[in-house]
Amino acid sequence: MTETRPKISLKDVHKAFGPKTVLDGLDLDVAEGRSMVVIGGSGVGKSVMLKCILGLLTPDSGSVEIDGVSVLGLPAGERDRVNRKVGMLFQSAALFDSLPVWENVAFRLLSDGTGRDEAREIAVRKLAQVGLRRNVGHLSPADLSGGMRKRVGLARAIAGDPEIIFFDEPTTGLDPIMSGVINELIVSCVRELGATALSITHDMASAQKIGDRIAMIYNGRIIWNGPADEVAGSGNELVEQFINGRTGGPIQMALRA
Amino acid sequence: MNFLQPIGRVFIGFLGSIGRLTMFTGIALSHVVRPPWYPRIILRQMIEIGYFSLPVVGLTAVFTGMVLALQSFTGFARFNAEGAVANVVVLSITRELGPVLAGLMVSGRIGASMAAEIGTMRVTEQVDALTTLSTNPFKYLVVPRFIAGVTMLPVLVLIADIIGVMGGYLIGVFELGFNAANYLQNTWDFLTAFDVISGLVKAAVFGFIITLMGCYHGYHSQGGAQGVGQATTNAVVSASILILCFDYILTAIFFAAGG
Numbered sequence: 001m002t003e004t005r006p007k008i009s010l011k012d013v014h015k016a017f018g019p020k021t022v023l024d025g026l027d028l029d030v031a032e033g034r035s036m037v038v039i040g041g042s043g044v045g046k047s048v049m050l051k052c053i054l055g056l057l058t059p060d061s062g063s064v065e066i067d068g069v070s071v072l073g074l075p076a077g078e079r080d081r082v083n084r085k086v087g088m089l090f091q092s093a094a095l096f097d098s099l100p101v102w103e104n105v106a107f108r109l110l111s112d113g114t115g116r117d118e119a120r121e122i123a124v125r126k127l128a129q130v131g132l133r134r135n136v137g138h139l140s141p142a143d144l145s146g147g148m149r150k151r152v153g154l155a156r157a158i159a160g161d162p163e164i165i166f167f168d169e170p171t172t173g174l175d176p177i178m179s180g181v182i183n184e185l186i187v188s189c190v191r192e193l194g195a196t197a198l199s200i201t202h203d204m205a206s207a208q209k210i211g212d213r214i215a216m217i218y219n220g221r222i223i224w225n226g227p228a229d230e231v232a233g234s235g236n237e238l239v240e241q242f243i244n245g246r247t248g249g250p251i252q253m254a255l256r257a
Numbered sequence: 258m259n260f261l262q263p264i265g266r267v268f269i270g271f272l273g274s275i276g277r278l279t280m281f282t283g284i285a286l287s288h289v290v291r292p293p294w295y296p297r298i299i300l301r302q303m304i305e306i307g308y309f310s311l312p313v314v315g316l317t318a319v320f321t322g323m324v325l326a327l328q329s330f331t332g333f334a335r336f337n338a339e340g341a342v343a344n345v346v347v348l349s350i351t352r353e354l355g356p357v358l359a360g361l362m363v364s365g366r367i368g369a370s371m372a373a374e375i376g377t378m379r380v381t382e383q384v385d386a387l388t389t390l391s392t393n394p395f396k397y398l399v400v401p402r403f404i405a406g407v408t409m410l411p412v413l414v415l416i417a418d419i420i421g422v423m424g425g426y427l428i429g430v431f432e433l434g435f436n437a438a439n440y441l442q443n444t445w446d447f448l449t450a451f452d453v454i455s456g457l458v459k460a461a462v463f464g465f466i467i468t469l470m471g472c473y474h475g476y477h478s479q480g481g482a483q484g485v486g487q488a489t490t491n492a493v494v495s496a497s498i499l500i501l502c503f504d505y506i507l508t509a510i511f512f513a514a515g516g
């Protein structure tokens with residue numbers, strides 16, 4: 001099959017906060033059913049890029065399309081229809097502290113009017129899918145470890161059977177083994193749903209594991225974009241410095257911020 | 258001309274905040290009248306505001322009533338008008354001190370916790386998560402708190418009125434030697450429905466102010482734990498000042514209306 005229409009397409013996206021330019025002409029396409037990972041240093045605007053796609057932030061200029069339709073400036077009802085195709089795992093999991101775990105997972109179902117018993121059963125199934133037992137459903141998110149919170153966040157993201165899933169630094173703050181577990185869960189969940197995935201991370205091991213393609217963001221643009229297995233031999237100085245974690249090179253951390 | 262710059266900047270910043278607050282209020286109110294509503298959350302907030310504030314509001318009221326009885330006795334004894342004590346106690350409590358003190362106490366308790374809770378949800382991306390789960394944060398977070406605040410504050414104040422009058426009664430009868438039946442008679446005879454109702458109207462307005470300030474400052478907090486702390490402080494301070502301002506404005510309106 002030839003290249004399909006991109007599921008997600010960003011063109012020339014600009015976003016600044018006051019005098020500070022964060023995205024400066026960012027272009028990125030994610031093909032349907034593929035897993036794209038965007039890498040880049042802390043504070044380069046990876047989360048801002050995701051929030052622009054999710055409609056949580058509005059770009060200053062440029063276009064954001066999902067399924068070939070622009071999603072900028074949509075009225076609330078239309079935006080909801082787009083959001084229904086989307087699942088999101090936030091960097092800090094962003095579980096609702098006031099609700100038990102199972103209500104977090106079944107949040108969308110409950111607000112759509114699914115009965116509580118049915119919603120609980122679905123939540124239990126989704127929790128099982130991320131390797132959590134039924135009784136975890138009755139705990140408060142405050143009682144969970146970081147790795148469990150991420151799993152619950154993942155269960156919530158996949159609970160609506162989304163076509164697109166976003167992962168914001170899914171392994172940050174986890175130990176290497178738990179990172180490995182989360183990476184595997186992400187891969188299996190995305191495959192099971194047949195979903196399109198867009199992840200952002202600065203963890204190279206994670207990027208290699210969950211990405212079909214890897215793109216690197218620097219100075220507000222995508223400066224390299226290619227298959228995941230070619231990133232090591234990219235020949236791009238910036239990419240090489242980043243994946244090898246060298247302090248010397250074209251990326252000057254201290255000069256940023 | 259440079260010294261005008263900071264003044265102008267502060268002034269423009271002030272106008273900006275007024276604008277943001279007005280927008281926030283407008284959006285929130287527009288969601289009050291549009292479904293879906295969240296009855297479970299409204300109920301939970303009503304219990305939080307109405308029921309769990311009872312001890313602090315009750316204690317405030319009983320001591321206020323007691324102090325009022327003692328102080329007004331001291332004053333009125335100087336011109337032999339001790340009989341007015343019951344009267345002064347009930348009017349001061351229902352028209353003024355019940356709503357204002359309950360408002361201030363609740364703003365410390367509820368305004369602060371709302372700002373902290375919503376602020377924490379903001380900085381931990383829970384507010385963003387609501388949006389991505391097709392739930393409007395205004396409907397889910399702000400509207401239930403508005404409704405609970407505006408309905409529960411009058412209930413609290415009504416209870417505070419009764420407890421406050423009882424506090425005055427206790428001191429009047431057991432400390433100042435009033436005849437119990439006479440004291441109650443004096444309390445009733447001079448009380449009009451308007452005294453109570455004007456106090457309850459104030460209470461509803463204060464309930465709105467407290468929840469508005471709690472939600473607004475929480476919703477706009479940024480910058481982690483420190484930002485949430487700042488939001489909490491701002492919510493309580495601004496609600497307290499607004500309560501005192503609006504207390505005067507409402508009193509002036511009632512006064513002009515002949516009450």
Ligand SMILES: Nc1ncnc2c1ncn2[C@@H]1O[C@H](COP(=O)(O)OP(=O)(O)O)[C@@H](O)[C@H]1O
Nearest residue numbers: 017022040041042043044045046047048049257
């Ligand atoms: N709502 C906001 N207001 C102001 N500045 C912001 C906001 N969100 C992000 N930024 C700034 O944008 C930059 C990029 O942030 P972010 O996308 O979170 O970085 P990361 O790549 O680590 O995810 C940061 O310098 C941050 O301070």
Ligand SMILES: [Mg+2]
Nearest residue numbers: 046047091169
């Ligand atoms: Mg980030």
